[in-house]
Every structure is written in C-alpha cells, then in structure tokens.
Amino acid sequence: MTDKFQNDGAQNAAILLKVAQTMAKLGIAPFPRNYELFYEALCGHNPALTRDAAALGNQPTQSQIEQIGVKHHLTGFTAIAADAIRADTARSIAAMSQTLNGGIAKTEAFAALLRDFIGRLESDPVAGMSDFADDAGRLRDAVSVFEREERAFAATMNETAAQLGNLRNDIETMRKASMRDPVTGLANxxxxxxxxxxxxxxxxxxxxxxxxxxxxxxxxxxxxxxxxxxxxxxxxxxxxxxxxxxxxxxxxxxxxxxxxxxxxxxxxxxxxxxxxxxxxxxxxxxxxxxxxxxxxxxxxxxxxxxxxxxxxxxxxxxxxxxxxxxxxxxxxxxxxxxxxxxxxxxxxxxxxxxxxx
Missing domain, CATH: 3.30.70.270 (Reverse transcriptase/Diguanylate cyclase domain)
Known part of the structure; x- marks a missing residue:
C-alpha cells in the first residue's frame, strides 16, 4: 500500500500545478491571495467556493476575485475586507462630523439671535409693543427651526451610530469567520x-x-x-x-x-x-x-x-x-x-x- 502521507503530498503537488495552470490560463495575477483562493477551490474543501470560482468565467477581474475571497472569509483577503470596513467607518465618521459641525453652527446662530433679543430688551425696556412683537415672532420662528434641526440632527446621529454598530458587527463576524471552517463550523x-x-x-x-x-x-x-x-x-x-x-x-x-x-x-x-x-x-x-x-x-x-x-x-x-x-x-x-x-x-x-x- 502506498503510504497515505506520500499520496497526500503527491495530491497536493498535483493541485498546486493545476492552480498555476488555471491561473495562467485565466490571466489571473500571481498574488498569494489568488493562489489561496484557487487552491481552496480546486481542493474541494468548500463546494460553495468551488462553484463561485467556476462561475468567474474567462479573464475575471481582480475585483471579482476579491469579492469571492472576502465572501468566503479567506485569510489572504482579510486585509481587503478590513480596508473596506475602515473606508466605511471613515465615511460614517466624516458624515457624522459634518452633521455635528452643521448643528453647532445653527446652535450658535440661534444663541446669537437670542442674545441680541435679550440685549435689546435690556437696553430699551420701554420699546414699543410692535417692536417687541416683531422680535418675539422672529425668535419664535427661530425656536421652531432650531427644534426641527435638532430632531433631524438626533436622527442622523442615531443612524450613524447604527451604521458604526453594523461595522463593528462586521469586524467581529470577519474575526470569527477567519477562525472557522466554512463547511463544518468548527475551528480551522x-x-x-x-x-x-x-x-x-x-x-x-x-x-x-x-x-x-x-x-x-x-x-x-x-x-x-x-x-x-x-x-x-x-x-x-x-x-x-x-x-x-x-x-x-x-x-x-x-x-x-x-x-x-x-x-x-x-x-x-x-x-x-x-x-x-x-x-x-x-x-x-x-x-x-x-x-x-x-x-x-x-x-x-x-x-x-x-x-x-x-x-x-x-x-x-x-x-x-x-x-x-x-x-x-x-x-x-x-x-x-x-x-x-x-x-x-x-x-x-x-x-x-x-x-x-
């Protein structure tokens, strides 16, 4: 009987050769992560990955390959998935910062209007009722706008917080997936x-x-x-x-x-x-x-x-x-x-x- 370990070595060598031939035929860049993907696909460890790789067709783009690698949580594609998560996080934080700055500017404008109104009352306590009514009306309108803007700001903050929570969940999912066998769910x-x-x-x-x-x-x-x-x-x-x-x-x-x-x-x-x-x-x-x-x-x-x-x-x-x-x-x-x-x-x-x- 041929020793199992020798058989496994010969089988792995044959798979590696087939990987190189397949990648060359499809014009795929010889990146280590691409070798990993096609090795896993040809080994048959993960039939879903094998099917996705077969569906690439001729001359697949690197982007298509990376989508498959990230989808199946292959180790070599972890950095790409992490980069995408970092980019999404940066966009969410930037949007939150922009919204926060806008809210601060509107709050400052409202505070300036209120200070001006109080200053006029203090400087001219016997101002005509018509003047007082006009100022009060403007202040009331400003309060309504301020309340509306604050509600919109709170909604935006809640949405951004939810997005950041989802990104955190994505990171945790990616971490767990990188330690798990996709077929059995056992540790890898x-x-x-x-x-x-x-x-x-x-x-x-x-x-x-x-x-x-x-x-x-x-x-x-x-x-x-x-x-x-x-x-x-x-x-x-x-x-x-x-x-x-x-x-x-x-x-x-x-x-x-x-x-x-x-x-x-x-x-x-x-x-x-x-x-x-x-x-x-x-x-x-x-x-x-x-x-x-x-x-x-x-x-x-x-x-x-x-x-x-x-x-x-x-x-x-x-x-x-x-x-x-x-x-x-x-x-x-x-x-x-x-x-x-x-x-x-x-x-x-x-x-x-x-x-x-």
Missing part, C-alpha cells in the same frame, strides 16, 4: 495553531493535555465516488458528533479535507485513548446516505494518533509526535488509535526530523 487550522501554541505559553506544558490528530477513513473515496456535495453533507453530519464527544473546555478543529485535530485537557494517555475510541465508535454509527441508492448507506471510521503535552518539548514537537503516531496507524492499514511512544519515534526517525511540524 489558524485557530488550531493558536490553541496549540497556547499549550506552551510559558515554555512548559500548561497541564496534562493530549493532542489527537484524526483522519476520517473513507471520506476521500466517498468524495471521489459520489461527489464533493456528498462529502460536504457527511462533514456536516460529523461536526456535531465531534462537538458532543468532547468536554466543554476541550477543542476540535478541521485541518484539511479529511483531517481533524482534538485537544483534550486534564487527561492521561489512557483517558485520551479511551476518548478517541469513543469518538471513533460514534463516527462508525453514522449512516451516510448515498445518492440514487435509497436502501444503501455507507459508514466511515477514524484513524487517530495521540501525543501527550507533558512528554513533548513544545507545540511543534507535540504535533510531530501525534503525526508520527497517526502515520503508524496508517502503516498498519487498519483504522484505530495509537499513542506516541519511544518505539514509534524510533521506527520513524529516519523519515521525520525531530521537532518538525
């Missing part, structure tokens, strides 16, 4: 990297935690046989299974097409292995409906490699150990769970350099 590779680093904030493991790297056995074959849409529906069925299988303070992320990572807190190696076995059994209970096969379903399984935070020198070492344990499971050609050990590390030392992530 970026969030996983931050979580893994946090396990060793002070240079030492924060406690008895375990990292479990998982592949969903059969998912790639399912996608190849029945299409990306079936694989997407399957992933959406597996995501809640993963969430329900771990404690509240544990962590689960999707790293790739069929790759996931779990961080279990306050566990021993035996506990971590038992949790992984329980998750695998839950996945094997999931029935996957196949298109055009009413009475036929398919099941999947998991292969899991586990490493313990206390026995690793840091986050990179922890990831490497879990990856080596997972590789050992695939070499056995049978789904299952393995915890990293010195024996596993010794067997793979020639293939993997120490502390390689």
């Amino acid at each position: 590779r970026i969030a996983f990297a931050a979580k893994l680093a946090a396990l060793y904030d002070d240079g030492n493991a924060c406690g008895p935690a375990a990292l479990a790297l998982v592949t969903v056995d059969g998912l790639r074959a399912l996608a190849e046989s029945h299409g990306a849409a079936v694989a997407e529906r399957t992933l959406k069925k597996l995501a809640p299974v993963f969430r329900k299988s771990v404690k509240k303070n544990d962590f689960v992320a999707r790293l790739g097409t069929d790759e996931f990572a779990f961080v279990f807190h306050d566990v021993s190696a035996e506990n971590a292995e038992a949790i992984a076995q329980r998750i695998r059994a839950s996945v094997e209970d999931v029935q996957i409906a196949l298109p055009n096969r009413t009475f036929t379903t398919q099941t999947l399984s998991l292969s899991t490699g586990i490493a313990m935070a206390l026995t690793a020198s840091g986050s990179a070492d922890l990831f490497t150990q879990a990856e080596l344990a997972l590789r050992a499971v695939h070499v056995r050609e049978k789904p299952g769970v393995l915890v990293f050990s010195a024996a596993i590390g010794g067997r793979t030392a020639k293939t993997y350099a120490p502390h390689a992530a």
Whole structure:
C-alpha cells in the first residue's frame, strides 16, 4: 500500500500545478491571495467556493476575485475586507462630523439671535409693543427651526451610530469567520495553531493535555465516488458528533479535507485513548446516505494518533509526535488509535526530523 502521507503530498503537488495552470490560463495575477483562493477551490474543501470560482468565467477581474475571497472569509483577503470596513467607518465618521459641525453652527446662530433679543430688551425696556412683537415672532420662528434641526440632527446621529454598530458587527463576524471552517463550523487550522501554541505559553506544558490528530477513513473515496456535495453533507453530519464527544473546555478543529485535530485537557494517555475510541465508535454509527441508492448507506471510521503535552518539548514537537503516531496507524492499514511512544519515534526517525511540524 502506498503510504497515505506520500499520496497526500503527491495530491497536493498535483493541485498546486493545476492552480498555476488555471491561473495562467485565466490571466489571473500571481498574488498569494489568488493562489489561496484557487487552491481552496480546486481542493474541494468548500463546494460553495468551488462553484463561485467556476462561475468567474474567462479573464475575471481582480475585483471579482476579491469579492469571492472576502465572501468566503479567506485569510489572504482579510486585509481587503478590513480596508473596506475602515473606508466605511471613515465615511460614517466624516458624515457624522459634518452633521455635528452643521448643528453647532445653527446652535450658535440661534444663541446669537437670542442674545441680541435679550440685549435689546435690556437696553430699551420701554420699546414699543410692535417692536417687541416683531422680535418675539422672529425668535419664535427661530425656536421652531432650531427644534426641527435638532430632531433631524438626533436622527442622523442615531443612524450613524447604527451604521458604526453594523461595522463593528462586521469586524467581529470577519474575526470569527477567519477562525472557522466554512463547511463544518468548527475551528480551522489558524485557530488550531493558536490553541496549540497556547499549550506552551510559558515554555512548559500548561497541564496534562493530549493532542489527537484524526483522519476520517473513507471520506476521500466517498468524495471521489459520489461527489464533493456528498462529502460536504457527511462533514456536516460529523461536526456535531465531534462537538458532543468532547468536554466543554476541550477543542476540535478541521485541518484539511479529511483531517481533524482534538485537544483534550486534564487527561492521561489512557483517558485520551479511551476518548478517541469513543469518538471513533460514534463516527462508525453514522449512516451516510448515498445518492440514487435509497436502501444503501455507507459508514466511515477514524484513524487517530495521540501525543501527550507533558512528554513533548513544545507545540511543534507535540504535533510531530501525534503525526508520527497517526502515520503508524496508517502503516498498519487498519483504522484505530495509537499513542506516541519511544518505539514509534524510533521506527520513524529516519523519515521525520525531530521537532518538525
């Protein structure tokens, strides 16, 4: 059997070549963010993104590409989305400032009229009634205008505040989306990297935690046989299974097409292995409906490699150990769970350099 890791490497190389060929054919600028978009589209991780990219047609503009990248919250397009939000914020603040300055000018004009009226009363207390009535009428009209302008100003301020609130929500949505896998809603590779680093904030493991790297056995074959849409529906069925299988303070992320990572807190190696076995059994209970096969379903399984935070020198070492344990499971050609050990590390030392992530 060809090693899964070698297959994945060859597959990624083929995708990268296809990305370069596709971009060259469509005349797309070789920006890193454009490579990211077409890589994600061709990988099939996000079928909606794949469809949007396919709909671009020949010779798409950079603006069209950026609209898709921002829509699907791709990391490379975050700066563009942030620039748009900053521009909208600047426009809202400028409009609010202009309205505020206008309101201040009108308030000052009204105050000047009122001061003039009071000054005339003080300087000529026996002024004729007709003069007083004329001044009072002008002052009454000015009060009406002032009240009307103040109401309009308050409405404009409320509208601007609402716009700024929406922009703040957009920023928060963008922040959350940049940390989430669009298909499953689970944390993504970026969030996983931050979580893994946090396990060793002070240079030492924060406690008895375990990292479990998982592949969903059969998912790639399912996608190849029945299409990306079936694989997407399957992933959406597996995501809640993963969430329900771990404690509240544990962590689960999707790293790739069929790759996931779990961080279990306050566990021993035996506990971590038992949790992984329980998750695998839950996945094997999931029935996957196949298109055009009413009475036929398919099941999947998991292969899991586990490493313990206390026995690793840091986050990179922890990831490497879990990856080596997972590789050992695939070499056995049978789904299952393995915890990293010195024996596993010794067997793979020639293939993997120490502390390689």
